[in-house]
Amino acid sequence: MSKFHNHGDFAETVALQALGWIAANDELLPVFLGSSGLRPGDMRTRAAEPEVLASVMDFLLLDDAWVIAFCDSVGLGYESLRRARMALPGAAPDWG
Structure with a gap:
């Protein structure tokens, strides 16, 4: 049986891993902060909020x-990111 009880648990775990990966990337972190409007302190205090996790995945x-670099670094299949995003709030319908 999977260690995740539902798709939401999986999605939150992947999004938190992604946030950590972005935070550790000196080139990507400023781009993410600029596009999300978050400040570095927000990343720590708001990391578990569904809206923040969704913005990380988006x-x-x-x-x-x-996607390739992150998935390779944590051992996930590339399609896992899209599935995780779909399980978080605000996802667009999956048309394909």
């Missing part, structure tokens, strides 16, 4: 190179 999904 940001990461903007660039295939980021």
